[in-house]
Amino acid sequence: MDMTYSPEHEAFRREVRAGLRAAMPAALRAKAEVDAHFEHDEIMQWHRVLASKGWVAPHWPAAYGGPGWDSTRRFIFAEELEAMGAPVLSPFGVSMVGPLLIQFGNEQQKARYLPKILSGEEVWCQGYSEPNSGSDLASLQLRAVDDGAGHFILDGQKTWTTYAQYADHIFVLARTQPEGKPQAGISFILCDMKTPGITVKPFLTTGGTPAFCETWFEGVKVPKENLVGELNQGWTYAKALLGHERTLVAGVGISSRMIRRIKLIAKDTWLGGRPLLEDAGYRAKIARLEIQLEALKMANYRTVAAAQLGHAPGPESSILKLRGTEIQQACFDLAMEIMGHDSLSWNNPEGTIPAREQSIAPQFNYIRAATIYAGSNEIQKNIIAKFILGLPA
């Protein structure tokens, strides 16, 4: 067992680090330095920068425009992105519908959609959850009815359609068969957001940003060629996607960067006439959190190393989302605690509180969603209890 990277991988790290630093526009770099919040257009700007280097979709096969990296290189690249505090790309195109089309789409669909996902010309959003179908996603009710004239007619409502207001396309899970086992009657359909009958209404999160939308479909006419794979197999496709790139869901790099940020805040915060970072009690609090992250990081490395050897993810990989999101929340809890009175400030003009603290309070609120979205942690526990521990039903 060893934790060193091969010389080739070390060289790769140096190369992408230098490449990323050189490529990042000054305005983004300035924001990254104080971990400021990135707006949608800044994220897309960064998307185009990465696209110009062919680095938008590390996990796509080279045939579709991926850089052809092995899994360790992909992990190193992600670590470097996170370490520099780069904007996080919208996952819906690059990480979700893209890989799904590569695996299950037909050639026309791939040719039509993949290049524009890579280039950033087209932005995607996801239509999974509905007001009455959250944890119980398979109960979804948005209907897609074959009109016998080459179209599906979509009727219903999606919610939590993140950044739908900026999206050119949406991929939806729709009910194409009302009878039988709920999972068996769902299809995966692509839909142009400009199609008549679609209404998007952004709503504020507790973080104060319009991250989510409600999206209504009323008689929305979608060409049948927008069906991905086979009719009524959408659930299978969506599930297949869930296992992808588990090592990224832990958010280890993001939390590492956050702990660094906490320490820098602590250095500039006063307690008893000296920097709070020098207080033994607070040092211990930060250390405990950092140790939790070290443990998770090791579980993550184990998964990465197994992937590099082509092994299936081990049981340790199933804890990554669960514990990773808890640690993300704990980071913001601790940051808010350390900020003291500053933590009460909300989106005030620059200079009210230090720049590095500015986006903490909104994120402290929004990060509560981390243990809810992408399969709530309770659902994750149900899955582990059943499929990994084999506990009786």
Place this chain on the structure above:
Amino acid sequence: MDMTYSPEHEAFRREVRAGLRAAMPAALRAKAEVDAHFEHDEIMQWHRVLASKGWVAPHWPAAYGGPGWDSTRRFIFAEELEAMGAPVLSPFGVSMVGPLLIQFGNEQQKARYLPKILSGEEVWCQGYSEPNSGSDLASLQLRAVDDGAGHFILDGQKTWTTYAQYADHIFVLARTQPEGKPQAGISFILCDMKTPGITVKPFLTTGGTPAFCETWFEGVKVPKENLVGELNQGWTYAKALLGHERTLVAGVGISSRMIRRIKLIAKDTWLGGRPLLEDAGYRAKIARLEIQLEALKMANYRTVAAAQLGHAPGPESSILKLRGTEIQQACFDLAMEIMGHDSLSWNNPEGTIPAREQSIAPQFNYIRAATIYAGSNEIQKNIIAKFILGLPA
């Protein structure tokens, strides 16, 4: 709202404090001072001391030998006992079968048993749990069959019969009707431990003491007059008992004394060249635990004060066992932590570690039972979810 006691109650406190101090034999006092473990015969010695003062059973009606105190006096008395680290009396006679007989027994039963419970001449144990009936107590299988000649014949096995090896009598829940709802076929039966067919086998707890026994019944012949109340109503009687004296289950006084003990240990423990009690980090750990106890203490006071006014226990009383036992465990966790290497010592000769630390390690192990016995904390939560929060089944 106020937290002062009436002058009468304050006078009462002074009186019982002085009375208890004067009455406690020197050998017991010496052990209490360092919170040493009391053996069964020492507990019974203390029982007889209290009996001589009429203070064994504060909650019994005066007609049966209780001192006639109001609920606040009873609480004060318990506080004083706990504060002085007095041995805790065996509850099976005084707190369990005694009150049950007073409420549901007939005159002959009361006359036969109550005086000897008070005097300590007869020791009782409890036969509830069975190997396959723990949390699901109502599934118990020990049979009591009417032999048509004035007896029940008992066959089966009880377990966790605490201190059965010292007991003169046992009260059992026995199945007198095999059909129908399990709860409806259970009777409450008293049994002399010298009856032929009873076998008692003490077993060690993880604390290293033989606190528990397994008790087998093979053709044990019990006079039918030993049935308490009506046939098949035993479950109702046992349940009625559960609500009694909730304010004592929190163990607030015991935990208060334990926190004092932790501080005294911390004072005599070295860390970095000075007493550990002077270390800010450990002070904070102790303070956090003490604050948890303060909160519980207030919930306890609320229950006591409501009882004094004759009100039914409020919702706060249902948290007492749950949180009280968690705090008891946390006390021993912290004591062990503070003891450092001393916590590894196990029943070694005096002088190996300080006298005040001597019984901590065994209790640290045994106290794990606190969240299991008397209705595991999981069962408590089921009950609160259903009956207090009214959550759907």
Place this chain on the structure above:
Amino acid sequence: MNFELSDDQKLLVDTVQSFARKDSPTTRFRELRATEEGFDRGVWRQMGELGWLGVMFPEAVGGAGLGVQEATLVLEQLGATLVPEPYLESVLLAGTALLHAGSDAQQQRWLAPMVAGETVLTLAHTERQARFDAFDVSTRAERRADGSWLLTGEKTLVPVGHAADALIVSARTNGAQRDLDGISLFVVEPSATGLERQRLEFMDGHKGATLRLRDVIVPPDALLGEAGQGWKSLELALDHGAAGTCAEGAGLLRAVLEMTRHYLTERKQFGAPIGSFQALQHRCVDMFVEVELAKSTAILAMIKASAADVGERQRALSAAKVTLATSGGFVVRQAIQLHGGIGVTDEHDVGLYFKRHHTLSTLCGDEQYHVERFARLPGFAPLD
């Protein structure tokens, strides 16, 4: 020992509760958080007329001559529906300082109109380097030849600082920066020249200001009490404020529990109310336990806030503040988790309670501050 409310207290609580539920549901808070002031001076006046603002002040200033217990009982009810009027700041914090340190004339001038609901007050003590040590004062006040005072310094993130008709400002008249001695309290009116108020948004939707005092001149009678002797009054004000946060927190947490219980009963997934799933049931029970503990320590705080012995008072208040932060922190976090996605939308109330809880935990000393204070008090020593 008695935790029942007196008949008078019961009447007061019922009235305030009925106002909070009927006249000030969270929709009113939502409307007001979008406004410049963040609260309604008309409602404030009404509170004055109903006597709520004066419960803890003497009759001489129009009060009812009751105590902190009654004021915190009012605040507990207001907390349940997030009533945004500045009761905590104006009554418990600034009010205490004026009551304890102010002369009769000063009380007539600044306390009486607040009791009547005509003005709002606030306490401006926070400085960046001080964190929660209110005695760490770098704002300076110098006595001028004519007896007036010259104030210089900055007070950060003062709740209600944007709207207060008078601000109680702590300033150092002598001693080193972290001395208990040498702290003085001054009443500063917003019209004072050299006073800059930068209006601020708070996370919980309340408003405030950072104050910059640049050679602000206040008249001789702006000094409350003796020069340099302000610490005891400031400390008491913050302790009363702490009791207020615990009381408001208790009201808030009960509402959060009820909201969650209700959601668990109504929301269906997998063909059943989600409150029928045992893991969520037990979580809700854990919340219930913490709410009862927070409520119990809030009662402790209400009772002991006026204890004659400072050690006894602070032991109770610190225990309550820590419990508000820890028990309450668990409750509001789990409340969002159990609400699922809807819990992180601004449309749902649970997030508003989450935010307000953070404010209440932070003001007047956070969890760590109070753990450490508790461990330093005389009552912490083991009785040998």
Place this chain on the structure above:
Amino acid sequence: MNFELSDDQKLLVDTVQSFARKDSPTTRFRELRATEEGFDRGVWRQMGELGWLGVMFPEAVGGAGLGVQEATLVLEQLGATLVPEPYLESVLLAGTALLHAGSDAQQQRWLAPMVAGETVLTLAHTERQARFDAFDVSTRAERRADGSWLLTGEKTLVPVGHAADALIVSARTNGAQRDLDGISLFVVEPSATGLERQRLEFMDGHKGATLRLRDVIVPPDALLGEAGQGWKSLELALDHGAAGTCAEGAGLLRAVLEMTRHYLTERKQFGAPIGSFQALQHRCVDMFVEVELAKSTAILAMIKASAADVGERQRALSAAKVTLATSGGFVVRQAIQLHGGIGVTDEHDVGLYFKRHHTLSTLCGDEQYHVERFARLPGFAPLD
């Protein structure tokens, strides 16, 4: 980056695992804990013959010339069934000290017979006032005219102290009590006059002794390395020991999880296996998560225990020790809780694992010690 075992490691692990499962189930531990020594010298000899005791030592003393990684892999397997032979003390702790500080001759004399399984060793560094600061040494050693050394002091609660054929004792040859400089390591044999060993029971069923050194005279060659320069070796020995506790703990915790999982599947109440109740399922998942984290940091410890950079080594080891204590503490506590009543009987194994976990968490520095050490290491500084 690779966490697969090499073929040699795999063979070693399989052999030890098979021994632990087949030849040393917990029943063997139960028998031995009732004996005076607490372990079996015959089995120890066998371990020597199989090469397990020498994996991390050079071929010159009969070892395999591998590293700490292999030794901790052995210990991980032994931990799963509570194998009571003193591998941790003899190989990781005392062995490291001898390897790092001893001359060739000293290694031949004391290490070689241990590697062969003929003797057991232990490290005697604990003093009451020192807590986990092993540099806080009050035991004194004075050089006598003839070059021999006179040792005076007390070492408390030394695991294996009752049985060790040679003890590595830390003593101060100069400097103040808490100086890093001036600490020396001596080999003391039990026959030394003036050495009193009071045999002791440990909570986990292991045995040890408190050592009283009353003018114990040891020959000149009992000193390992340079006088006064023992700290680095002692520190390394304790770090290797820490890695050992984490590895043994990882084996132990996996066994505890499996035991609990099995019990949840078998035990029926209310007409169903209790593992079908969601609240208990989620608890078991929480245990699973913590076991994976403890295992992950144990791997980290195994790998970094021999890192050249002390800061890097200690960062990994302290993280692993803290995780062993916190994650492991949760696991063993919940294991007992989920076992219910049977879990607090001495008859059931889960209590034995609970006790051993406490020892492993405590030896070589407890949770708080390692949290603070982690926070003092250079790697803790924020990279600006």
